[in-house]
Amino acid sequence: MNILVLNGSPKGAKSNTLQVTSAFLEGLTSTNVHPAEIIHVNEMNINHCVGCFNCWTKTPGKCIFKDDMPALIDKYLAAD
Numbered sequence: 219m220n221i222l223v224l225n226g227s228p229k230g231a232k233s234n235t236l237q238v239t240s241a242f243l244e245g246l247t248s249t250n251v252h253p254a255e256i257i258h259v260n261e262m263n264i265n266h267c268v269g270c271f272n273c274w275t276k277t278p279g280k281c282i283f284k285d286d287m288p289a290l291i292d293k294y295l296a297a298d
Contacts, residue, residue: 221246221254222297230258255293262286 223243227233236256243254265283272282281287 219252219298220296221252222293223254223256224259224294225256226259228260230260257290257293262290264290
């Protein structure tokens with residue numbers, strides 16, 4: 219099982235919810251069978267959608283912005 223945690227808190231690693239999540243992940247990954255990755259979304263470069271619809275018409279499925287979102291989507295799809 220490939221585990222991905224997306225932390226959207228503006229507090230980042232100091233988030234109370236992430237502290238509880240980290241304790242849960244410690245027990246889950248203690249056997250080294252299930253890899254886990256925590257991504258702090260507030261530290262990533264992700265642009266807002268501007269509604270240009272290029273991802274629908276000119277470049278299907280691809281945004282005009284060159285940011286961290288494609289890599290994040292790949293990790294999301296690879297996770298269980």
